[in-house]
Amino acid sequence: MSKSTTAVMDKIVSLCKRRGFVFPASEIYGGQGSTYDWGPLGVELKRRVKEAWWRSMVYDRQDVVGLDSAIIQSPEVWRASGHVDGFTDPLIDNKTSKQRYRADHLVEARIEKYRRQGKEERAAALQEKLTAALGDNQALRRLILEEGIKCPVSGTDDWTEVRQFNLMFQTWVGPVQDSAAVAWLRPETAQGIFINFNNVVTATRKKLPFGIAQIGKSFRNEITPGNFVFRTREFEQMEMEYFCRPEEAERWFDYWQQERFRWYLDLGVDPEKLRLRQHTSDELAHYAAGCGDVEYLFPFGWSELEGIANRTDYDLKRHTEASGVQLSWFDQERNEHIVPYVIEPAAGCDRTAMTFLVDAYDEEGEGKDRRVVLHLHPRIAPVTVAVFPLVKKEGMPEKAAEIEQELRRRFTTAIELNQSIGRRYRRQDEIGTPFCVTVDGDTLADDTVTLRERDSMSQERVPVSELAGVIDQRIADWRRPEKASVA
Ligand code: ATP
DSSP states (O other): OOHHHHHHHHHHHHHHHHHTSEEETTGGGTOOTTOEEEOHHHHHHHHHHHHHHHIIIIITOSSEEEOOOOSBOOHHHHHHTTHHHHOEEEEEEBTTTOOEEEHHHHHHHHHHHHHHTTOHHHHHHHHHHHHHHTTOHHHHHHHHHHTTOOOTTTOOOOBOOOEEEEOOOEEEOSSOOSGGGEEEBOSOSHHHHHTTHHHHHHHHOOOSSEEEEEEEEEEOOOSSOBTGGGBOSEEEEEEEEEEEOGGGHHHHHHHHHHHHHHHHHHTTOOGGGEEEEEOOTTTSOTTOSEEEEEEEEETTEEEEEEEEEEEETHHHHHHHHHHSOOOOEEETTTTEEEOOEEEEEEEEHHHHHHHHHHHHEEEEOSGGGOEEEEOOOTTTOSOSEEEEESSSOTTHHHHHHHHHHHHHTTSOEEEOOSSOHHHHHHHHHHTTOOEEEEEOHHHHHHOEEEEEETTTOOEEEEEGGGHHHHHHHHHHHOOOOOOSSOO
């Protein structure tokens, strides 16, 4: 990472800690590498992300239902899905530093370096070589040596062979820790959906095409986690499996790519920093007929937020073969069993929350007017309205509490009594609160308050009786403002 990109990320990480979005996990014991706890504001942010996702994927539609499957399933699930044999990353060790790296990530870092230096052609050529080498341990190692890639810790290039390492966390179920008791924590929520296909069809009588959506924790023993909460070993996924007739799969694949791309834009993400990238045929997972990634331009480069894949009938067929239970849909009109194709939009909740934070972060003004602000979409912001009494006397705190209580029925609210009004605005700006309401001497006389907007900093007098309606309208009309800084 260049100095300026680390600087921006450092500021965001520090804001997250200071204001209670994200804390390093097990901090009082020195921390647990790349593991994080979401604080009081962070948990609200994540809830909003999940609510927005569930609303658009389940509530706003007729054709998708929800599910919450177990994290620990029968080990047979992961044998059938291919995860026991195939869910691996290529690892390489540096003999001097004893550090272990993902071989493909070492090459990707080099490609990124070329890009930063403006060497687009070299970057593209190396990307092509990397794509060709994926899945071939020797070829990957050759590429690292050819490029003269050195260990960032020891500065040497005495690399071991490349080996495949399974990413699933293993545990034992029950009192005996033998091989018969081995189980895995799920590395994706999708398989819990496939194995419940018949149950859901029977229970809901859904007809093709239809989807099953799930939000929940997944676990991967990532070797090179990092970039804050972008890649961690424990994370929440938001996945939906959309089952359709095989001949309609292409159409739904296109549809879901557009739909998911639009979701990020609707929640205010900078269109200049969002792109949909199609996987090349070499990059595709063995089960996929197509995959498009929604990518965001983070300070550390373009990175995946979500993958939309055409998983074909691979998973249902694998589980049918392995379990002996036919997973299919009976078409009464045509009197035949169909094994549906599956389109899967798979997103990460933590990654999305981080994207909103990074995308919203801005520094504006100079000197005493300087402010740090999160231009979060009002639907995503942890607090929607903060209420302040101008001073802590003359009945203002009581009036503020009364107004806050009323607003609390419709919005997430906060009340702040201390410091100057200017300071209180700044503190709310920093956590992305879109609206502040100030109760002053006039409020007690004419029942109006000052409504101040985060992005424009404009202030206007609004009758208390109209406050909730005005805020609702502003939320509906919200547009992402231009950012002031390059942050
Ligand atoms: P990557 O290439 O970044 O490892 P992936 O292609 O393996 O991701 P999928 O298996 O498609 O990811 O998972 C779907 C989504 O889950 C990802 O787009 C991402 O948002 C999220 N996700 C996957 N792994 C992690 C992780 N280790 N930490 C946080 N989020 C993750």
